[in-house]
Amino acid sequence: MGWIDWLIVIIPTAFVMLLGMYSRKYVHGVADFLSAGRCAGRYVLSMGDVASALAVTGLIAYVEVHYKTGFAVAFWNSLISPLGIALGLYGYCTYRFRETRAMSLGQFLEMRYNRKFRIFASALRSISEMLANMIMPAIAARFFIYFLDLPHKFEIFGITVPTFMLIIIICLILAISLICCGGTLSMLIADSVQGMVLFPLMVVFVVFILWKFSWTGEIIPVMSDRVPGESFLNSFDVKNLRDFNLLMVFLTVFTSILHRASWIGAGYTTAAKSPHEQKMAGVLGTWRGALNGLFYLLIALGIITVLNHQNFSKVAREVKVNLSEHIAEELVSPANRVDFISRIKAVPEMKHQIGKDAPLSHKKDLDTPYMEVAHKAFKEYEGEAEGNSKFQQYRTLYYQLMMAAGMHRMLPPVIMGMFCLLMILAMISTDDTRIFSASLTVSQDVILPFFKKPPTPNQHIWILRIVSIAIGVFYCFGSLFMAQLDYINLFVTIMTMMWMGGCGPVMIFGLYSRFGNTAGAFASLVSGMVLALGGIAVQRNWADIVYPFLARNGWVDAVGRWLETVSAPFNPYVVWKMDPVKFPINSYEIYLVTMIITLVIYCSVSIISRKITGEELFNLDRMLHRGIYSDDGIVKQPEKMTVRKFFNKMIGITQEYSLGDRVIAWSVFWYSFVYHFIVCFVVVVIWNLVSPWPAEWWGTYFFIKTLLVPCVVATISTFWFGIGGAVDLVRLFRDLEHREADILDNGQVEGNVSLADRERFAKLEAEQKKNKDDAQK
Numbered sequence: 001m002g003w004i005d006w007l008i009v010i011i012p013t014a015f016v017m018l019l020g021m022y023s024r025k026y027v028h029g030v031a032d033f034l035s036a037g038r039c040a041g042r043y044v045l046s047m048g049d050v051a052s053a054l055a056v057t058g059l060i061a062y063v064e065v066h067y068k069t070g071f072a073v074a075f076w077n078s079l080i081s082p083l084g085i086a087l088g089l090y091g092y093c094t095y096r097f098r099e100t101r102a103m104s105l106g107q108f109l110e111m112r113y114n115r116k117f118r119i120f121a122s123a124l125r126s127i128s129e130m131l132a133n134m135i136m137p138a139i140a141a142r143f144f145i146y147f148l149d150l151p152h153k154f155e156i157f158g159i160t161v162p163t164f165m166l167i168i169i170i171c172l173i174l175a176i177s178l179i180c181c182g183g184t185l186s187m188l189i190a191d192s193v194q195g196m197v198l199f200p201l202m203v204v205f206v207v208f209i210l211w212k213f214s215w216t217g218e219i220i221p222v223m224s225d226r227v228p229g230e231s232f233l234n235s236f237d238v239k240n241l242r243d244f245n246l247l248m249v250f251l252t253v254f255t256s257i258l259h260r261a262s263w264i265g266a267g268y269t270t271a272a273k274s275p276h277e278q279k280m281a282g283v284l285g286t287w288r289g290a291l292n293g294l295f296y297l298l299i300a301l302g303i304i305t306v307l308n309h310q311n312f313s314k315v316a317r318e319v320k321v322n323l324s325e326h327i328a329e330e331l332v333s334p335a336n337r338v339d340f341i342s343r344i345k346a347v348p349e350m351k352h353q354i355g356k357d358a359p360l361s362h363k364k365d366l367d368t369p370y371m372e373v374a375h376k377a378f379k380e381y382e383g384e385a386e387g388n389s390k391f392q393q394y395r396t397l398y399y400q401l402m403m404a405a406g407m408h409r410m411l412p413p414v415i416m417g418m419f420c421l422l423m424i425l426a427m428i429s430t431d432d433t434r435i436f437s438a439s440l441t442v443s444q445d446v447i448l449p450f451f452k453k454p455p456t457p458n459q460h461i462w463i464l465r466i467v468s469i470a471i472g473v474f475y476c477f478g479s480l481f482m483a484q485l486d487y488i489n490l491f492v493t494i495m496t497m498m499w500m501g502g503c504g505p506v507m508i509f510g511l512y513s514r515f516g517n518t519a520g521a522f523a524s525l526v527s528g529m530v531l532a533l534g535g536i537a538v539q540r541n542w543a544d545i546v547y548p549f550l551a552r553n554g555w556v557d558a559v560g561r562w563l564e565t566v567s568a569p570f571n572p573y574v575v576w577k578m579d580p581v582k583f584p585i586n587s588y589e590i591y592l593v594t595m596i597i598t599l600v601i602y603c604s605v606s607i608i609s610r611k612i613t614g615e616e617l618f619n620l621d622r623m624l625h626r627g628i629y630s631d632d633g634i635v636k637q638p639e640k641m642t643v644r645k646f647f648n649k650m651i652g653i654t655q656e657y658s659l660g661d662r663v664i665a666w667s668v669f670w671y672s673f674v675y676h677f678i679v680c681f682v683v684v685v686i687w688n689l690v691s692p693w694p695a696e697w698w699g700t701y702f703f704i705k706t707l708l709v710p711c712v713v714a715t716i717s718t719f720w721f722g723i724g725g726a727v728d729l730v731r732l733f734r735d736l737e738h739r740e741a742d743i744l745d746n747g748q749v750e751g752n753v754s755l756a757d758r759e760r761f762a763k764l765e766a767e768q769k770k771n772k773d774d775a776q777k
Contacts, residue, residue: 005420008421009424016425019190019193020177020182023189024186027182027461029457030103031103032183034183034184036271036732037271037736039271039736041272041731042284043727044729045281047725059403060403061492072233075681077249080252080253082673093507095278096511096624097511099624100623108510121525123445126442128495128500133434134474134478136430142164142404174432175435176432176472179465180465183464199717202292205418206714218311222305222308224695225352225355226361254595259507260508280661287717287720291717297706303402307320308365310351310352313352319405320344320402324398327397340377343373346373350369379391389544431475497587497590498533500528501532509602514618516618517610520602520603520605524601531598542583557578564577
């Protein structure tokens with residue numbers, strides 16, 4: 001990069017960091033540090049979510065998946081659209097959680113279950129979250145090394161310093177600095193400003209990709225060049241795709257319902273002025289997400305086209321050779337490195353002629369020669385078992401970092417600086433959010449419950465800061481020493497399964513049922529944790545321990561036949577075949593089985609234990625501040641249903657909605673449900689069942705649905721959210737100037753009630769009891 005590119009990177013990044021640090025002056029109490037004083041409006045929350053949703057790891061994972069699946073499988077994600085609309089418009093989970101006024105997930109768990117469960121569940125969630133997220137700085141560091149083509153080592157005053165380690169440390173220092181200044185408040189302000197910067201930057205890249213590549217001359221021919229059963233365009237021809245197929249779509253639907261509240265309770269989920277503002281921020285997410293999705297899609301299309309179209313065959317070879325050279329610096333010993341690189345360079349430039357040469361497939365594509373050469377070399381250098389393990393790491397890094405190496409050769413000056421700025425801002429917002437989420441859970445829900453006397457607000461904030469620094473150090477060591485052997489999405493899935501495997505029923509039934517109890521919650525979490533740990537152990541040790549053990553005992557064929565027999569009813573979407581390199585059962589499949597088992601366990605144990613002990617049903621009204629427990633003490637009567645009220649109820653409109661809110665809600669309903677689901681999915685499915693489309697029609701369909709319409713929506717939302725975010729940010733600073741800190745509101749609970757509500761609830765319940773006694777007399 002040139003000096004102009006570096007100025008583009010440094011100036012906005014410095015401004016964002018300074019603004020976040022300036023917000024420290026508005027932190028007067030624990031509620032400010034944990035929940036931004038509960039003063040945030042919908043647009044600030046939405047703009048902050050833009051920054052936190054755009055992650056380096058998210059973009060890399062998206063390219064990694066779509067490099068293997070194209071558009072075709074993503075078409076079936078439209079099944080999720082009506083579900084997502086319903087969940088957003090109704091405020092499913094988020095509205096009720098905000099009604100509890102809990103400032104952390106653990107505070108809610110103690111209010112709903114008990115203190116022992118709060119500590120156990122919070123510790124488990126923190127461990128799972130930290131194990132999943134500790135590779136994020138490593139992925140970001142590798143991205144910048146490959147994108148900027150940096151050396152893996154350099155010398156300072158005669159001391160050799162690994163570039164990888166230095167970038168990780170810088171990333172974590174930036175993130176932790178924001179957290180220590182003002183917690184959620186600093187992060188929210190910094191992320192909302194980042195969102196205002198990221199929106200126009202993403203628009204620039206959308207225009208650039210559309211200018212650089214021909215849709216009909218390059219992109220669509222590449223996407224069409226696939227064998228039957230593995231189409232990148234025809235969504236009815238995807239039965240042979242592995243790892244990312246229709247099972248993943250079903251899993252996404254299932255988890256959207258079951259795990260809506262599983263990561264709730266940290267950061268912005270408690271920062272809104274009211275439950276209604278939190279709900280509206282979620283509704284606005286439909287418009288906010290249009291540009292994010294378009295940006296991710298076009299970056300993936302650009303990489304797929306560069307690496308597979310004959311017009312870019314020379315660039316593709318340079319990318320793959322450079323990629324392998326960088327990976328060799330990490331995985332190949334110095335004695336074998338020159339030989340390894342020479343073998344990779346010996347692979348000729350491949351000018352694949354679409355329509356003349358055989359179409360590509362998952363088993364044989366333009367990357368296959370590099371994979372075969374690398375696999376053979378590793379087995380020669382390390383032996384069979386260790387060679388397979390090294391090759392698995394090579395393959396993971398190859399697909400993970402091809403986007404960084406490709407963008408390095410694709411982007412011209414200035415554009416390159418803008419892309420680097422975009423990735424740095426995305427990295428900061430992701431790292432600080434993940435670190436603070438874990439530190440909030442550890443501090444609030446694992447450490448503070450052991451305090452006999454609540455700490456002062458200043459002590460409380462310092463505990464949060466110290467824990468954040470400690471988790472940052474943990475992430476640093478985890479990034480340096482943890483080897484990731486699977487796709488990013490699959491790796492995160494298996495690591496978070498320790499928590500996600502059993503927490504879904506705990507959260508959903510905790511918010512929406514009276515029958516769930518502590519026994520069911522413990523049983524669900526423990527069983528999910530055990531199943532997850534078993535899956536992690538087998539996956540991580542498959543190539544070097546488990547498979548060699550099976551081979552030594554002559555069990556490979558028997559276990560392979562058993563796996564094929566069990567998976568046969570679910571073919572071709574679930575195919576378990578013996579493989580010496582990779583565990584046959586992928587992370588998504590382990591995850592789905594675990595969730596079904598724990599759901600049954602939670603319900604069964606809760607119902608049975610309640611009958612045995614005679615335990616009373618839980619008082620939801622008290623936890624949700626409803627009925628006599630509301631601030632005004634008024635019990636709301638059900639409204640008389642009319643046709644108009646029915647339609648309003650259908651999309652989540654309540655009496656709190658203003659005219660502008662109703663316009664937003666109905667616009668989301670028409671865009672997401674009527675256009676996206678009915679027109680672009682249901683009609684297309686019926687049409688193809690009657691008369692299947694040719695590939696050219698699918699190309700036109702995806703151009704309109706994924707590019708043309710989202711471009712229009714993104715242009716409008718860029719101005720809309722920019723103005724709304726700026727106005728809301730000014731209001732946030734104004735409200736922070738004039739509010740008083742709530743000293744009692746520190747996230748602590750006693751007797752299923754927060755300390756802030758305990759005295760008021762005790763008076764209300766005493767008054768209610770007196771009224772009942774008087775009525776009986």
